[in-house]
Amino acid sequence: MMIGKVYHSLASGLSFSKRWATRSWRLVLLLGGVGLVSLVPESAGWSAGCVCLGLMMQLAALLSGRHPGWFVFVPVVGVLGWYAPALSRVCDQLAIYGLMLWGMLWLFVRSLRREQVPLVTRLAGAVHGTPLRADVQRYTVGVTWAWSIFFTLALLAPLMLWLWAPHERAWRWPLEGGTGLAAVVFFAVEMIIRRLVIRHYDHSTLKQNFMAGRAVFMRKDLK
Known part of the structure; x- marks a missing residue:
């Protein structure tokens, strides 16, 4: 045995x-x-x-x-x-950029369906436990919507810049780190707003956010 x-x-x-x-x-x-x-x-x-x-x-x-x-x-x-190395390079960068952002957008938007729990709500629950306080739950739903809008705009950014930006290479800025930098700024601003909106609460640290994200994103139902 x-x-x-x-x-x-x-x-x-x-x-x-x-x-x-x-x-x-x-x-x-x-x-x-x-x-x-x-x-x-x-x-x-x-x-x-x-x-x-x-x-x-x-x-x-x-x-x-x-x-x-x-x-x-x-x-x-x-x-x-x-x-055609130049054309192939651009197509490859656009494909990687689009697939990565579409994957993130799909995770956030999918979680907003009626029978699902919003993704940021899951992350908060992984840190603080469930059920969450009512105001915290409302806030996390709003943040899930905000990230969904962010990834939608980021996905469309190269096309919008190509159509309307005065600089001919402006459409490549999102692909060359602009979207990553914008995501970091967005996250930092959201952390500040979170502490202003949600009072008298034990807010999570960056390490706790990372561990919660790892726990949630590794779940099979997100794949």
């Missing part, structure tokens, strides 16, 4: 280790491909080769574990990266 328990524990641990190793390998491959495409200067003589290799690495990481037939597209994007 004891041997059986030990065996099953080791087997489950080994299975988890294999899954973790596979995910880590895919993440390293994906981030390496993003770095090759985004960080290599366009003026470099070997930039086309880096874009070509980077695009293939990204697609291979995304297709890992899927039907082998999908991998026929890996050399296709490699050829596009080699012969």
Whole structure:
């Protein structure tokens, strides 16, 4: 009986280790491909080769574990990266930017449906426990809406800047760190407003916010 328990524990641990190793390998491959495409200067003589290799690495990481037939597209994007590196770089940056923001927007908007608990309310509940105080619950619902609007505007920002900004490269500012900086400022301002609106309350620290986010985002029902 004891041997059986030990065996099953080791087997489950080994299975988890294999899954973790596979995910880590895919993440390293994906981030390496993003770095090759985004960080290599366009003026470099070997930039086309880096874009070509980077695009293939990204697609291979995304297709890992899927039907082998999908991998026929890996050399296709490699050829596009080699012969049109500038266009491929822009398309790659737009795709990554759009997918990341769409994923965040979907998490927040999905949680606002009638049968769901708003995402920021979940985060607050993970720190302070449930049920939350009535004013805290109303505030967290409002913040969930605010972040949903933020990600919507951020997702549309490159297009709006391309259409109306006087500077011809202004549409690339969100892709080159502008949205990340805006998110940090938004979060900092919201923390100040939170303390002004919600009085006589044990507000969470940055570490508690991080731990709560990790606990909530790792839940299967958010995937």
